[in-house]
Amino acid sequence: MSTGKRRRYSFLVPDPPVLSRNVRALRRLEASHWFTNFGPYTRQFESALVRDLFGGSGHCTTVANATLGLILAAKTTMLRAFGRAPAGLRTLGVVPSFTFPATAQVLEWLGLTPRFLDIDPLTWLPDRGALEKMLAKSASRIALIIPYATFGNNLDLDWYEAVHERFGIPVVVDAAASCGSRLDDGRHFGQSSSLPVVFSLHATKLFATSEGGVVYSADAGLIRSIREMSNFGMDNDRRVTLPGLNAKMNEVTALQALLKLRDLKRLVRRRSQRVARYRRNLPEFHFQHAEGSPAFAFCPADTRLSREQRDALIVEAARKGVEIRKYYDPPLHRQPWFSSSKPQPLPVTEALSDSIITLPLYDSLDNEDIDAISRVVRAALARVR
Numbered sequence: 001m002s003t004g005k006r007r008r009y010s011f012l013v014p015d016p017p018v019l020s021r022n023v024r025a026l027r028r029l030e031a032s033h034w035f036t037n038f039g040p041y042t043r044q045f046e047s048a049l050v051r052d053l054f055g056g057s058g059h060c061t062t063v064a065n066a067t068l069g070l071i072l073a074a075k076t077t078m079l080r081a082f083g084r085a086p087a088g089l090r091t092l093g094v095v096p097s098f099t100f101p102a103t104a105q106v107l108e109w110l111g112l113t114p115r116f117l118d119i120d121p122l123t124w125l126p127d128r129g130a131l132e133k134m135l136a137k138s139a140s141r142i143a144l145i146i147p148y149a150t151f152g153n154n155l156d157l158d159w160y161e162a163v164h165e166r167f168g169i170p171v172v173v174d175a176a177a178s179c180g181s182r183l184d185d186g187r188h189f190g191q192s193s194s195l196p197v198v199f200s201l202h203a204t205k206l207f208a209t210s211e212g213g214v215v216y217s218a219d220a221g222l223i224r225s226i227r228e229m230s231n232f233g234m235d236n237d238r239r240v241t242l243p244g245l246n247a248k249m250n251e252v253t254a255l256q257a258l259l260k261l262r263d264l265k266r267l268v269r270r271r272s273q274r275v276a277r278y279r280r281n282l283p284e285f286h287f288q289h290a291e292g293s294p295a296f297a298f299c300p301a302d303t304r305l306s307r308e309q310r311d312a313l314i315v316e317a318a319r320k321g322v323e324i325r326k327y328y329d330p331p332l333h334r335q336p337w338f339s340s341s342k343p344q345p346l347p348v349t350e351a352l353s354d355s356i357i358t359l360p361l362y363d364s365l366d367n368e369d370i371d372a373i374s375r376v377v378r379a380a381l382a383r384v385r
């Protein structure tokens with residue numbers, strides 16, 4: 001926690017809705033005797049989300065966290081594409097390396113071997129040219145593609161739908177940081193896409209609850225299957241027709257999510273203003289090129305420093321009371337578990353992960369805080385250069 005408002009800044013202070021200020025809603029929850037298994041708050045949240053974020057179009061199902069949502073979405077789409085039979089020669093899953101471990105861990109639970117993609121140097125989204133090359137060479141060996149909407153930036157989902165249609169390869173969208181991200185035309189990221197788009201509602205995200213996730217798609221059948229799979233694979237008649245596990249959201253989290261949803265627009269706007277201020281304050285750094293209006297969980301910046309200088313900057317800033325992290329360093333292909341994956345050329349990922357910093361960003365930071373942090377960062381930069 002920040003102690004003494006202008007002096008020390010933690011990297012992140014999660015801000016889920018304050019349950020103790022919503023005691024009446026909590027009492028209602030207890031009185032209903034529904035604590036999980038798609039109870040009243042869960043269903044209310046799911047309807048409100050589709051109505052308020054997606055203009056009433058499409059479908060969603062809540063999950064206990066986005067990792068489970070990704071696993072279930074991947075399993076469903078692979079079943080649809082390839083049936084129950086093992087995928088045979090299709091043993092590869094394609095993911096970017098510049099992401100959080102969850103994206104590639106999904107592949108592990110499906111028995112797939114990761115093949116890492118580089119990212120675009122401006123948007124930091126997965127490099128479509130590299131994916132095209134991979135598809136041209138090995139499409140028949142690829143069972144799944146998981147593009148990550150990097151830091152909430154907007155992927156071109158039409159392009160990924162076309163890939164899915166052309167090659168018959170399932171595509172599941174890791175939109176962990178995208179709840180609140182909008183396209184230039186005002187639509188929420190994911191709206192109208194027939195792909196499964198998986199959002200995280202983790203405490204560290206802008207849409208903060210405690211642990212939670214949502215899978216959205218315009219494809220009603222897909223969402224129905226994922227919902228049943230999140231409940232042991234049982235259909236409405238309690239017949240087990242699909243593989244399943246327990247990935248249900250609980251009612252306390254659903255209440256948090258419902259409360260958070262009411263405040264989302266304001267929070268997205270506020271964070272965008274803070275990020276714009278960082279960008280103005282720190283002209284030495286390069287920032288991600290935004291497609292549309294991303295919702296920001298952190299403020300990443302490419303320092304263009306050497307790895308050693310970047311690490312020294314982080315130490316120097318910490319000495320002055322500002323905690324900086326480095327999402328995503330190391331990138332996944334350099335993580336011990338994944339380091340035996342077939343080497344791919346990943347120059348943009350390697351350069352960016354060497355020089356990236358992620359600056360503090362949370363709802364309680366005001367302009368004065370952003371200016372104070374920026375001053376510390378600039379002073380640290382002057383020392384390490």
Ligand code: T4K
Nearest residue numbers: 011012014065066067100102103174176200201202203204
């Ligand atoms: N795909 C991507 C691209 C993701 O980024 C993520 C999750 C997922 C998929 C999977 O989504 P979920 O299954 O989680 O729904 C945190 C989150 O745990 C993780 O959910 C998130 N991405 C990731 C980007 O951040 P860590 O290991 O970096 O968190 P940790 O414990 O180091 O905390 C970060 C900062 O927040 C620290 O400064 C401490 C502070 N903090 C954290 C928590 C949890 C608090 O002050 N209070 C808290 O309660 O992963």
